[in-house]
Amino acid sequence: MSNFLSKQAVASPNQKLRYWTVYSILFSSLLFVLFQGGKLAYMIFIIVVILSVYILSGKWSGIEYVKGTRVLTNQKGVNVPGESPVHVQLNFDFPGFWPLPYVIIRDQLIRKNGESSVYESTIIPDWKRKGEIQYVIPSLKRGFYHFSNTTCSTEDIFGILEHQGKIKMKYSFKVLPRIIDLPRWQLIDDVMKGTQNSSMITLSSRGTSQINGVRDYVYGDRISRIHWNATAKTGSLKSKDFERESLPRMMIILDCDQGVYESSKHFETAVSAAASFLKYGIKNHQIAQGYISFGNKPTYFEPAQGETQYDNVLNHLVEVEREGHYSLVEAMKKHKSFFSEGTFCLVISPRKNNDLIQTLNWIKHSDMTGCHICVTDPFSSESSIPWFKTIQSKGYHCIEIKHLDDLPNKLGGES
Template sequence: MKRFAPSATQKSRQATFILGFLLVLSFLFILFQGGKLASMLFVILSLLTVYLVLGKWSGIRQAEAHREIITADDTERIQAGQSIQIKLRIHVPGAWPIPYLLVKDEMIRGNKEKMGMKGSVVLNWMRKGEYVYKTPPLRRGHYSMKKAEFATEDVFGLYEHTGTVDLPYSFVVFPQTIEIRNWAQFSHSPRGSRHHSVNARMQRETTQINGVREYIHGDRLSRIHWNATARTGNWRSKEFERETLPKMVIIIDRNRGIYRTQADFELAVSAAASLLQFGAQRNIAVGLLSSGKDTYMALPKTGPRQAEILMDHLVEVESDGSRTLQQVINNSKELFSPGTLVIFVTPRRGTDTLALLHSVEKQRMLACHLCVESVKDSSTDHWVREIHKLGFMGYAIQSLTDLPAALGGAKPYA
């Protein structure tokens, strides 16, 4: 049989009843018995009652606080897996003595998961104090913090007085990313002359000047922007517009039944975010397709605003879908165009995935399979070798740190 602890209100009522009962008894004792003992007992209980009643005006209801968020590297951008330190600076006005202060702070992820932090603070002679705590490693998502609750008790622990301070604050925990410095197969496609010509058109430049950039060793003399060089005192080169911008579409498999653990899906999201970051840094038009309870589709575009929009989607995405990748692609054909690099981020292997790669090739696009599995087995390497033999790009990673080496060509499969 469960027994529940009494609430603060019930505890206060019980204390009030007991204190009143003792005060009445002491009064009757002095009334009918008299004497020094009865008088001393009544005075002590009266002073105790006054002390407990005046504790209601301890100033806790007018408490002031300021919340400060401290990250590990003092940057505003927080990535999944990081912990943050939160500092509450507290001031309680008034003069009535407070033995200690109980603090409760709450953090909400999205609109569901709640994380409460509790502790105690001893105020200094100016009735000020600091409560500092560190969160556990945070998952990606949108977090909000609303009010901080404070409570204090008398020295006997009979009455509890509370106060709240509204301290609205929100922050975003982004997917974990890793820098990809080089993608060898993206720069030099392995699928023969047709794909080499696609890549050449992407890299070919027009005669239209698009801006000025820093001089790179090996630039021809005709590329040097003499006016900008003379104005800045450093070598500057002309930047020309490309004939065709390279395009990349990232497809995340959100089917809930194909991921062994939540860590596998988080690895898929982190890999997609790293590829998005790679494309944004190199002015590649990046699109995104993910389908779960709802379908999200973004056409390939360049620019920092596009990267922000796609990253915001990756912050909240979950493995809550039931459709296959083929069904998802069939409903999103307007996303694809010849010459586009289509990257499937999924742990799926087998004939269905191979059929997807062939269908992409038939539409004159480049197909790539990024197999994300935290638990490696021999069949994974065998699968990657097989699709390499067929001329498709394929990589397998067990952790995010494997991604740069895999794309950079440091991990051979043939």
């Protein structure tokens, strides 16, 4: 049996008062024998003594020395995917020999920001004084979590005295933002192939004289780049693939202004979109990815490749919050040292105003390429058509999503 309690567990009764109540009854029955006498007085005294011994002996039930282990049965490692339940299994071993009619288990889960939840279960130990409970925590908000001390308590059959034991079964994990698989992104595919007139290629990926291999011919390649031997062997045009002086760079810019989001769920969609693009970049392209967000203070990760970069940015996305009020273009200008020519800037923001247009203008004038991922509140009745006409008239890329599941098709469909 498992129940979800409020943020704070129900306070236990005053144990000292209950102890004194038992002592008072025992002392009163003794006085009754001394001053009244008779068989009735002796019978009452004997019954009270037996019951008092049973009630007071619960202190030596072994509950204070309980041992236990914890495991999350449906998770591997410490990373829990977003919006997935957590299955917790606890195993207990109660030393001693005094009978334990039942044991109440209170398990506390604490989020890094201080939020806490208590899960209460009741078990009946077997004849070996062992017990096991399993309970399911529904989908948690993204963030870092840890389990605090687990409290085990038991009472006598009359429920007069409660005896407790605490056990440390430390376990930490993090709930990631929801990440969706993006099989294909038409725009970045075109940029990587060179079919777009993008500064990402001309400024960021200048070739060296060192041949790195052979690739398919792309319309626009110079004749000097054609690999004639490979062309003759394969029967189709092949081009020399030169090593690049620097990898193409993509900067994910997450708008964290608390005033531009309608709700926490609205912001979660933006965070999940950023995490999904991050995963796409590391899986599908040899591209250096960076990240920047502006809140009460800017958070910046220089463009880089590899799992370490992915983990560092993802850990930030686990706990990023919407905070502060700022102009996006002014924030980017203030921190222009974070950007370099040829960078592909992915602006994830719900803004549909002049501030966003000025941001894209500044990106263009800084010899970078910009793309706006417009995260729209799904409950908003405002039409986005005028905004898209404005953006397209200025020659900028803009993709609107209301739900994270919209992203694959909006990026060019699944391949």
